[in-house]
Amino acid sequence: MSLPVEERLRALEDRAAIAELIAQYGPAVDRGDADAVRALWSDDGEYGFDDTVLDAEGIHSLVDLETHRDLMRRGCAHIISAPTIVLGGDAAVAITHSAVLAGTDRGWEPARVSANRWELVRTAQGWKVNRRLNRLLDGSAVARNLLAPGGLNPRTD
Amino acid sequence: MSLPVEERLRALEDRAAIAELIAQYGPAVDRGDADAVRALWSDDGEYGFDDTVLDAEGIHSLVDLETHRDLMRRGCAHIISAPTIVLGGDAAVAITHSAVLAGTDRGWEPARVSANRWELVRTAQGWKVNRRLNRLLDGSAVARNLLAPGGLNPRTD
């Protein structure tokens, strides 16, 4: 290892901060905490899932969507897998799976199982999500392709 | 970054040690290893789930509970999500989801899906769980509220 200590520490801190940011998502939506969800994204942040694209305002009201309220009534866990992260200076891409386990009459069921691409940026307030893309793993190529980290090209693909 | 190297290393090591501690829980209970489960907690440790509160002795015999023996016979995976961690010197709080996938006649099913709050303390033997609270995500407010990291106030809420 020939990198200076400062760079090695910075890389470790970046990975830890990004993993921490992503780990905050599930608990925040599952307790219905609009401000905490919003705070994960940058001001120009975007969240695209299914046919929906939300901007920062939409992300703030994500937990008020009727579909989300219904999940919370049933009881739900938005479980995000441990991320694989590609660092690129002040930008990063992380790939995860997400599984929403939702309550049923007799237990829980996987209500959504998705591929996630997280495009992250370093801001004055630390690492934030600039764009998250989420597609159901239903056999479609679009969801499978989302699982490739690809380049660090936020918002350009 | 203006923090000294020592403090930055310590924070990274604390996060890594706490993540490691929590990651040991599932494999320990799923293989029925009473000593390994007990060793995760401090001597005055507590584990509260459903209407049950176990002290260190109770935690040591957790894997001998008939409900747990039944899960092991069916085959089970106590999967804990990657934690979000708030460090506070010699104390910390981590929030996770847990999902118990248990064998059925034709595969596996989510038998328990819960919110988890882990209150941790730094001891002479490293980070240990001082209290873990676990509530089923069945739509109840008590489980949802457990997902907020809140303050670093072990045993006082």
Place this chain on the structure above:
Amino acid sequence: MSLPVEERLRALEDRAAIAELIAQYGPAVDRGDADAVRALWSDDGEYGFDDTVLDAEGIHSLVDLETHRDLMRRGCAHIISAPTIVLGGDAAVAITHSAVLAGTDRGWEPARVSANRWELVRTAQGWKVNRRLNRLLDGSAVARNLLAPGGLNPRTD
């Protein structure tokens, strides 16, 4: 802490690199990327699951197995839990659970739930998997026993 900074950094980097390596597995198989799957293993790597043992060549064609092609058609998520890791110089052992959530007519179901033992080696190309063992958590002792980190004895047990 009396260890020198270099050793502390190295231990943190080893943990981060191993967690990153393991986190790459699920996305790689779920997008059907044979080269990415192969690149996780060392040249003398092995992957043993059920009654099958694959060498590096077999690992490279893992995603072409008819069973895997079928999972991809249905839509699948190979979710790996956050690892517990025992470092031992240039070798390491990590334990995880894995759950394969696969598409059905009406959602997703856990198609495989397994115990995983990852034996890792430091190579000139960074940390690689030398051997992964995967056994279904169906109540059998062999799967439960795989969840014990045990010693750092790759290929000898």
